[in-house]
């Protein structure tokens with residue numbers, strides 16, 4: 001045993017690049033101390049997951065005459081009926097006529113995370129660059145790091161909007177530095193993003209398309225819409241990049257998921273790709289990895305989408321997350337976080353509050369603040385993890401997904417108490 005432990009395996013370059021994501025340290029801390037209240041995990045609320053509904057659907061599947069085809073392997077691209085249903089849903093959301101979006105352009109994945117990862121792997125080599133928002137989804141930053149790819153944040157203005165004018169200069173500078181060749185893709189979250197819960201306005205996306213085209217950069221665009229269905233009141237008005245004329249000349253990949261709005265544990269997501277060559281390669285790689293997402297999980301989702309239960313379940317779920325967001329937001333306000341110089345926007349969807357601490361406040365995982373939060377029994381995601389470059393240290397992501405009621409209020413109270421302790425008088 002000890003001989004084996006000391007044996008040095010020669011890993012691939014990628015294997016060597018991999019490191020335990022910081023977030024797993026936070027998760028481990030939460031598991032080690034059950035009294036900790038976690039505002040860190042981006043999980044859904046286990047108490048509202050549709051157990052009864054899934055039980056009924058499974059009963060229905062099992063009761064069907066004929067062999068249980070759903071227990072057989074499925075196809076690499078995914079169940080045809082499910083793909084049709086998702087294409088119809090996406091067409092409605094984007095207000096596109098039937099037939100504009102085609103189900104053969106859509107593939108089912110093991111969560112949208114798999115689709116994102118596959119799509120990036122087939123595009124990027126070590127040393128390449130992917131343009132991302134500022135801040136962005138930290139798990140994607142880990143994916144890029146693992147591939148040896150550099151994440152570069154797009155320029156944002158003081159209102160945290162994509163800065164169209166600065167973008168031209170930014171690309172100009174990259175051109176002068178001979179870096180444009182290395183830019184392989186741009187990654188966006190247009191709906192209630194993780195971590196900011198902000199949505200991109202169509203003019204921001206259009207400005208980006210214009211600036212990229214002006215530099216001849218017709219690069220793949222990945223639009224991750226993981227939270228699009230999790231709006232609180234009104235559905236988002238903006239259509240996806242797939243339907244925007246400004247992106248007609250770009251290869252676009254739209255990522256959606258059925259995990260957050262329905263059942264995270266079924267782990268079914270999808271990608272819609274407007275470029276055949278890119279899609280083919282994604283599917284070749286998926287074929288090597290798993291040659292198809294769980295057919296059984298797909299069959300369950302197919303049933304709930306076709307039978308309308310998915311749509312009847314969503315409004316309640318939206319109300320639930322809306323009210324949880326209000327509980328956390330109110331707890332932070334009542335405890336006096338704003339008076340301590342912290343700012344945040346009230347989101348209209350998603351699972352997160354994105355807080356900006358005062359200038360100079362340090363929220364990193366190795367900071368006194370993070371340490372004190374652990375001592376006081378509350379966990380958060382340090383915002384610095386969400387920056388590709390030019391990292392900022394005064395932000396925090398809080399999730400209201402998991403906790404509810406008194407626990408959520410108490411977590412908010414502990415958070416503000418810790419801020420108070422660490423704020424100079």
Ligand SMILES: Cc1ncc(COP(=O)(O)O)c(C=O)c1O
Nearest residue numbers: 111112113137194226257259269
């Ligand atoms: C922005 C974003 N994209 C993608 C995912 C992956 O979700 P899933 O693989 O469950 O579809 C997540 C999960 O937290 C996310 O926050």
